[in-house]
Amino acid sequence: MRTSKNVYRAGVIAAAVAVSAASLSACGSSSKPGTSSGTKASGSTSFTYWSMWQQNEPQAKVIKKAADDFTAATGIKVNIQWQGRDVITKLTPTLRTGSSADLVDQSVNALGALVAKDETTDLSGLYGTTIPGESQTVGQVIPDSYKPFLNDKSGKPFIAPYEVSSEGLWFDASKFPDLAANPPKTWDDLLALFAKAKGMGLTPLAVPGDDKYWVLLTLQRELGTDGLKKLASDKTGAAWDDPNVLKAAKLVQDLRDKGDILKGYESSKSIDEEGDWAKGQAAFYLSGTWVPSEAAPNATAGFKFDSIQLPALDSGNTDTGINFFGFAVPKTAKHSDAAEKFVAFFMKKEELSGISTQALNLTPRADIDPPAQLASMSKALTGTVYADQGHLSVDYADWTNKMLNPEMIRLITGQDDAAKFVANGKQGTIDYWKSAS
Amino acid sequence: MTSATVGVRRGRAKGSPLARRRRRVFGPFLAPALILYTVLFMVPTGYSFYASFTSWDGFSNPRWKGTLNYDHLTHDPAFKDAFFNTLKLLFGCGIFLFVLSFAFMLMLREMKGRRFIQGFIFLPHIVSGVALAAFWDFLLNHDGMLNKGLHSFGLGPVDWLKPQWQFNAILLAIVWINTGYYVTILMAGVDRIPPYYYEEAKLAGTNSWQRFRHITLPMSWDVVGTAAVLWTIGTVKIFEFILAFSGSQGNLPTTNQWTSAMYVYGETIGGTSPIYDFGRACAGAVVTLVAVVVVVVVLRRVTSRDRLEL
Numbered sequence: 001m002r003t004s005k006n007v008y009r010a011g012v013i014a015a016a017v018a019v020s021a022a023s024l025s026a027c028g029s030s031s032k033p034g035t036s037s038g039t040k041a042s043g044s045t046s047f048t049y050w051s052m053w054q055q056n057e058p059q060a061k062v063i064k065k066a067a068d069d070f071t072a073a074t075g076i077k078v079n080i081q082w083q084g085r086d087v088i089t090k091l092t093p094t095l096r097t098g099s100s101a102d103l104v105d106q107s108v109n110a111l112g113a114l115v116a117k118d119e120t121t122d123l124s125g126l127y128g129t130t131i132p133g134e135s136q137t138v139g140q141v142i143p144d145s146y147k148p149f150l151n152d153k154s155g156k157p158f159i160a161p162y163e164v165s166s167e168g169l170w171f172d173a174s175k176f177p178d179l180a181a182n183p184p185k186t187w188d189d190l191l192a193l194f195a196k197a198k199g200m201g202l203t204p205l206a207v208p209g210d211d212k213y214w215v216l217l218t219l220q221r222e223l224g225t226d227g228l229k230k231l232a233s234d235k236t237g238a239a240w241d242d243p244n245v246l247k248a249a250k251l252v253q254d255l256r257d258k259g260d261i262l263k264g265y266e267s268s269k270s271i272d273e274e275g276d277w278a279k280g281q282a283a284f285y286l287s288g289t290w291v292p293s294e295a296a297p298n299a300t301a302g303f304k305f306d307s308i309q310l311p312a313l314d315s316g317n318t319d320t321g322i323n324f325f326g327f328a329v330p331k332t333a334k335h336s337d338a339a340e341k342f343v344a345f346f347m348k349k350e351e352l353s354g355i356s357t358q359a360l361n362l363t364p365r366a367d368i369d370p371p372a373q374l375a376s377m378s379k380a381l382t383g384t385v386y387a388d389q390g391h392l393s394v395d396y397a398d399w400t401n402k403m404l405n406p407e408m409i410r411l412i413t414g415q416d417d418a419a420k421f422v423a424n425g426k427q428g429t430i431d432y433w434k435s436a437s
Numbered sequence: 438m439t440s441a442t443v444g445v446r447r448g449r450a451k452g453s454p455l456a457r458r459r460r461r462v463f464g465p466f467l468a469p470a471l472i473l474y475t476v477l478f479m480v481p482t483g484y485s486f487y488a489s490f491t492s493w494d495g496f497s498n499p500r501w502k503g504t505l506n507y508d509h510l511t512h513d514p515a516f517k518d519a520f521f522n523t524l525k526l527l528f529g530c531g532i533f534l535f536v537l538s539f540a541f542m543l544m545l546r547e548m549k550g551r552r553f554i555q556g557f558i559f560l561p562h563i564v565s566g567v568a569l570a571a572f573w574d575f576l577l578n579h580d581g582m583l584n585k586g587l588h589s590f591g592l593g594p595v596d597w598l599k600p601q602w603q604f605n606a607i608l609l610a611i612v613w614i615n616t617g618y619y620v621t622i623l624m625a626g627v628d629r630i631p632p633y634y635y636e637e638a639k640l641a642g643t644n645s646w647q648r649f650r651h652i653t654l655p656m657s658w659d660v661v662g663t664a665a666v667l668w669t670i671g672t673v674k675i676f677e678f679i680l681a682f683s684g685s686q687g688n689l690p691t692t693n694q695w696t697s698a699m700y701v702y703g704e705t706i707g708g709t710s711p712i713y714d715f716g717r718a719c720a721g722a723v724v725t726l727v728a729v730v731v732v733v734v735v736l737r738r739v740t741s742r743d744r745l746e747l
Contacts, residue, residue, distance in 0.1 A: 264579030
């Protein structure tokens, strides 16, 4: 027989080590301080591109073809690595240890952290570059209304967009043939539309239990474009006392109370609801430009994808939110010259058209026809646009993740009513800023 | 002092020739592991402890900010959620898991085909957490297998995954995933107990509970203690199941479903617009580490017994 003191000691050490390893693997560490700009070459014969797409995605196929065409035309080799959506996460440690990528792509929002830390290259030169074989520059084919959202805080462009996205209320145009031409102009018109859907034997709405769009976009319509930012930035919480916040929340609560949403939605995810909507179980689904391509495999025969925007409310706001996916050049890139040449090449109408024809998404070029499913959305984006979702996820990412998103989900799933949503939002914002300061 | 005495003393000090040779190779054998361990574990641990006192975004150099990150944690509702959810996993799941594992162990001990059943319940432990999360969702969602089953009996549907219940579904899944693993560990301890103890106890007229209480438990107590420590350490690493089960299309789960590991992820590189607050994340990790070390120390004290050499 012997005592277990050694086991005790070993247990403590093992615990300490294992927990450290677990927790610190996410913290990570690097002993190499600071970043430095890479040595920029002027006649690079190759460059490395980390892409947000997986190889089998349509966007990847369009990009791969452009890269092959580019190599054939210029002799510059493109080393593409299909990194997936967390490409920026993978890029981050390389910014401290020396660049691994000369070119990356992601959404404006995901690139936001790099931009905020001044880790991307000013693309003014690229914007002034003439697109090969065309007479216009890169900057000239991008609509001026988009440009404020493509610049860093000093007004210099950091992203060259190749895909544009937005949100809308999706429906099957074979069931509502005149709707795109005559969208509801008021909230009452919208409710009348839902009543019409009910008359056709359809549940009006498919809404995922983790949905934020209904609350967010209704608030946006009620408060105006800057209203959401006020909710986030007012440290006293007084912005939540605006009666229009309660009014917007009440409109959303009423949708739920009236039973306009597919049963069981509280315990569903967006992918489930999108599928149910495409199978014809509900008439409308509020979501992004990816819906037609994503939902197509589940769609009933003859399903014709189309969308409308939510109607104006008290603020009169009819703007359309806009989001971009595009290229950025990390500051540490050693072959930025070749990377920028490729971007200019990809912006050619001939190459970029693939994003519309193959990937079924919108491009920033007005002279490329949108896919039929996105024609209404494309038209909406020719009007006034604003940074998608009020840019909250970049400017107030922490507040949005911790405060707003959970509260919006509590409202849409009926855990809280409109009054509680406002009370929680106010107190939560006060508490957030107290702890953040 | 005679030379003989000196010789004896030297001999005692250095031991036998075999012991001396063993001592000589001890260093060279230990060094590579020690170096690797220091570089891969101790240095990052130390650096993270330092980073917890800084403002650090992972890009630029950390800036010293004293204990502000720790102050923040005391006010941060997301950290409170994460910390209490980790405790729920540790104690809530832990108690349920160990009771269940003991029940399985007792049932399997004398059962025919026990290896097959043991393998069957062990299976979830070796499957990827992401695949298990997909299965769990497939089972419990509104149109899932469970509700379809209920429907065939004219019952339901039940919103198993409504937000108020979602973390409970996670707790249940964690028990399901881990039961087989802990049954295997406990069985290994029980298998060492000589059968004649049980035979004699049976002859003495004991029932199953008495045999469990007076033979199984005391004679496998050290294994139970080690399993409890393993579980404690394991709980702070539970992460991918929750992310895959409750997150959606790159979005983080809502904070009421965060655990300590999820907090570290959410404060750094998680979500569609990451926050990159490595300093605060490291502070959260350090607090969790300290809490776990305390729990482990208490556990070892509580479960400390003289071990029986069988």
